Amino acid sequence: MEYEIVMGLEVHVELATKSKLFCACAAKFGAEANENVCPACAGMPGMLPVINKRAVELGIVAGLVTNCEITRTISFDKKNYFYPDLPTGYQITQLYAPICRNGFVDIETEAGNKRIRIKQIHIEEDAGKLVHDYRPDSSLVDFNRASVPLIEIVSEPDFRSSDEVVAYLEKLRSLLTFADVSDCKMQEGSMRCDVNISVRKVGSDILGTRTEIKNMNSLKAIARAIEFESQRHISALETGCEELVQETRRWDDNKGETYSMRDKEDATDYRYFPNPEILPVHISDEWISEIKDSLPELAHEKYDRLTGCYGLSDYDSKLITSGKNISDIFDRTLEFVDNPKEVANWIIGDLASIAREENKSYDEIEIDCEKFGKIIKMVENKVINRTIGKKVLQLLFRDNIDPESYVRENKLGMITDAGYLENVIKEVLAENEKSVLEYKAGNQKVISFFVGRIMRKTQGKADPGSVNSILRRELNDWN
Amino acid sequence: MDLQTVLEYEAMVKLDLPESERIWIAEKASMLEDSFSELSKVDTEGIEPLISVLDLNYTLREDIPIKSISREEILSNSPEQCDGYFQVPKTIE
């Protein structure tokens, strides 16, 4: 029997605001416990919520880049439940009038192109964080994340494979990071994904029992969790050895399996009601068009600029627009070096390989683009040669050195003095007569051997162009 | 409202009433519920719910972080704390 997997996604994305959703506490990641907390986000009585305008704007941006309709009058509701990470005993979210509805995202997989429909996007506040492994008998509560703005992007049940899920999440990440909505870092929890999954026989339109999987913190984990869970469903249906129940399950990445959270999630009555402390917010046409006009360039638009205006190759352009960080490095470096092809070469060739050596992903590269630009320019202006350039870039990457003074202090300037180079080359030839004879016998390959020796003698500083011409002349003159 | 129903709501709102209070509440709740039946006599067809009586342009806040209070002050009211955290009984096994 053939089965089909049917999945819908709920993706939580933390909005890239400086302050929280309903109070002015800083929203930045990585502060000391309870450092960014005020009476309001600690659940104390007496303060009233004041909505962060930027959070609403970013919600609108998220809707625009995912082709949603923007709701003109949005409102906020209260969702009631008790948990120590929820300081007030209720979460402020949007049930009745979410900010965006009816959108879609087009994805590309090996199986082809597909449109994933988005049911709605709503704004809500995040909860705090619980720390369990610090004390043996207690859990500790940190409210730094409490009331940080999130959006939840709810898709229709349009996914049929983990490939589609991964492609969708990558697409969302690209859209939302390029639009500055969020940094979408799964490891830091600024992008989280819950998968609703069920299986059915191919051709049937009766959906099987649905479970929800949570707690995956990488794309790989999501793909593995989907494989595991769908197999669990299928074998339950085939063998009848396990009864499927509608429930929420957590993914255990070490064991590679999902397990029941054993809470009666679906029996919980959250007693939603409209929040009387927050009046409806009206979103005007003017506000939307203002936001539209100031939308940052998205990945596909940038791709068009790279291939169209700059004449970069499809491969280079795809790589540079594959992530927000590397793409920003490209643009910022371009401000200092007006040569897109050269900058692209440096990023794809040298910077990317240095990052690989340092075990950093493209998203993790941190580099001073002005200094990076200086290196490119020094090579362009023949102040240093390319080999030295790459070495300096490596040092910039690791230690953020100042390239110009480093080159000056370490006398790494390119050697172009023809007389000096001629002497060095003559020395090298004299030391390697056997190879000279091989060259004379027609072996062109030894040229690179000689260049290597010459570079070594000049600590890599020789001008490759001059070396090449002098070397050939000397070899031909040899007798 | 019977005692069983009161018990279910107690669990929802984290209460565990002594029997005498549960009986009193069941009685009052039933009285209230009886009175609520009057509501259905009011025709509300096509009426929008009123969430707030205020009719004003709600102002939003600019996205500027402000540190209003120290961590010590936030924690000073807490019944139990540990190294800058609030402390509760273990929430997972």
Added chain:
Amino acid sequence: MKKEFFITRYDVKAENSFALDDNIMVKDGLTTGGSKMLHNFVSPLQATVVEKLLDAGMELAGKTKLDEFTAPGIAAETCDILSGAVGAVSEGACKIALCNDVSGKIRRQAPENGLYYIHPTYGTVSRFGLIPTVSSMDQIGIVCKNIDDGFNALGIITGHDEKDVTTFPQKSYAYTPKEGGFKIGIPSNVMELTDEKGRKAIYNFTGKYDTEETELKYFEVFAQVMYILSSAEIGNNTSRYDGVKFGYRTENYTGLNDLYTKTRTEGFGLDMKLLSIMGAHVLSRQNYEAYYLKSMKIRRLIKEHAIDLFSRYDAIALPLKLNDPDPYKNSALYAFATLCGLPSVSVPLGSDGGIQLISQVKNENSLFGICKGGR
């Protein structure tokens, strides 16, 4: 034995001082909300009204006793206790007292003790620093012996507050009694339910005015709508009291759920428990539409009715009590102003007891004028 109306008291001269119900926050001062739940809660913030009164040169006389979170109670024992704010002004311990009268208890007790109570328009006074009870109805008002003192203080505490964006944008309000030309509506359907004394109070007071019999529509469901909406909001606003972050925590517990349950069972009084349970009941999936949503719709009908009434009258006069002493039924008398966010003044009338006068949004000056004897 002399009754103590204060929870916290300062040594200041009464003439120029104000008292606060203990649900209004004074920075670094104890603010209990009248609940064991907050028996030890030290406020990290200063209520805007307090800031404004202190800036105007008034002195804080102390914090007065109140019903637990000033919630509308129907347990007989809470209904009869004299409000600390009324008691404190009545005994001359302070010039005015500020409180949040959701239930109507203070609007009833103030005139019975020879005092006025000014319940201003919702949205004119900042709620920053007020422990919330029913957010959509909470409104800080003023108990005073002298109506000029009351409106003078109201002029100080009103005005837009950026910490409470549900205040109207108007920066400040000046209250001066309107001269006259008042027309007062007397709802006959309410008068029918009032006792002899209450009717006498209304007719004696309004005798010199141009009056008209009218109807206060939906009066028969005011108490229900009020209780449904307020129990939901109170239940929600008090779910933050759980023994984790501040306030009372039970002594002995095993595990988180036990901590929550014991803390809340020991920390809340009977009326609060009833409100929490009713709040969950009216918001539950099966009842939301029939009770909560229905009440919000009726609230709109009542508000629209208010607009219609005040297109004809400068004020509506209502008695302080119904014939039936049941506190739940009596709450209907105060629900009109509370549900619609209307200003009202409870007026003391000596041996006649008192009455309440309600006017339209931001029309405090008519009420002031009537209190000053304007025709």
